[in-house]
Amino acid sequence: MRELSLNVLDIAQNSISAGASLVTLSVCEDTANDWLTLTIADNGRGMTPEQLDRVRDPFYTTRTTRKVGMGIPLFRMAAEMAGGGLTIESVVGVGTTVTATFCLSHIDRMPLGDMAGTVSALIRLNPQLDFLYRHEVDGNVFELDTRALREVLEDVPLCEPDVMEWINGTLAEGLLPLNSQA
Amino acid sequence: MKSIAELQAIRDQARAKIAMREGSHEGTRIVVGMATCGIAAGARPVLNAFVEEIAKRNIQNVSVVQTGCIGMCQFEPIVEVLAPGKEKVTYGLMDAEKAVRVVTDHIVNGNPVAEYTVAKLMK
Numbered sequence: 679m680r681e682l683s684l685n686v687l688d689i690a691q692n693s694i695s696a697g698a699s700l701v702t703l704s705v706c707e708d709t710a711n712d713w714l715t716l717t718i719a720d721n722g723r724g725m726t727p728e729q730l731d732r733v734r735d736p737f738y739t740t741r742t743t744r745k746v747g748m749g750i751p752l753f754r755m756a757a758e759m760a761g762g763g764l765t766i767e768s769v770v771g772v773g774t775t776v777t778a779t780f781c782l783s784h785i786d787r788m789p790l791g792d793m794a795g796t797v798s799a800l801i802r803l804n805p806q807l808d809f810l811y812r813h814e815v816d817g818n819v820f821e822l823d824t825r826a827l828r829e830v831l832e833d834v835p836l837c838e839p840d841v842m843e844w845i846n847g848t849l850a851e852g853l854l855p856l857n858s859q860a
Numbered sequence: 861m862k863s864i865a866e867l868q869a870i871r872d873q874a875r876a877k878i879a880m881r882e883g884s885h886e887g888t889r890i891v892v893g894m895a896t897c898g899i900a901a902g903a904r905p906v907l908n909a910f911v912e913e914i915a916k917r918n919i920q921n922v923s924v925v926q927t928g929c930i931g932m933c934q935f936e937p938i939v940e941v942l943a944p945g946k947e948k949v950t951y952g953l954m955d956a957e958k959a960v961r962v963v964t965d966h967i968v969n970g971n972p973v974a975e976y977t978v979a980k981l982m983k
Contacts, residue, residue: 679900688899747929748896792904799904802911803894803926830867838874839915841867848862 681791685753689718689776696722702810707860712782714860719775725768760787790860794849805837820852887921891940895929901936909956913963935978952978
């Protein structure tokens, strides 16, 4: 993976396979403390403590469910390479939260990359699910919540080309003033 | 600035377009591999190129969907095109530029791009 936003796209697929109806993607840049925190949280079926233990193992994957594989180990490696780490909290029936931290100025921290592209791809491919994207840079926040868009759209699906164009435009306009350094 | 009022207008126009599409024949499916291997190899720009090109050309009845790993990770990004009544075409080592050509040659004109197919790449 050349961008952290690709890891986010990959990890979000686990939430989708876990039957989540809402996936929250959050990016928090704190330049004062030199930290970048990425969170992927879902309300999917969750994992048992035993499954959680094995997620660390790159050779643990269940071909029948494809819940995990190289995704988590690659994300963990990216975090650890940049002086941070990865934690997973999961409760069966409640959901899973994956949190990765990075030292912002670490020379080996991969660039965040195209988060708008990741959010856009997730919405386009999963119009029946809801996504909440929150991006914070030193207290300035941009948020996109598909639940709010759905209220406006009523019966029109999120994946309609004109709707996607509006979403892409909103992402671009909303992220620009944040002046992300990640 | 994008506004909610704009989204409401888009909704009303989209309703008319959806109504027009209803009852038309079953369409082509473009399936993009979006497992870890596909994403790492560059599936996201490929997917977004397909979506943009189809929207730009106002092509109806083509759906773009994702799949997992189909076991040919060395050829990712992999894209399958399933047109009704035609044999499945599997493209490998795709990028955004190739995606645009697949839309123009294969989706619009019905001529699969032989040189991008996995069958060709394996030779």
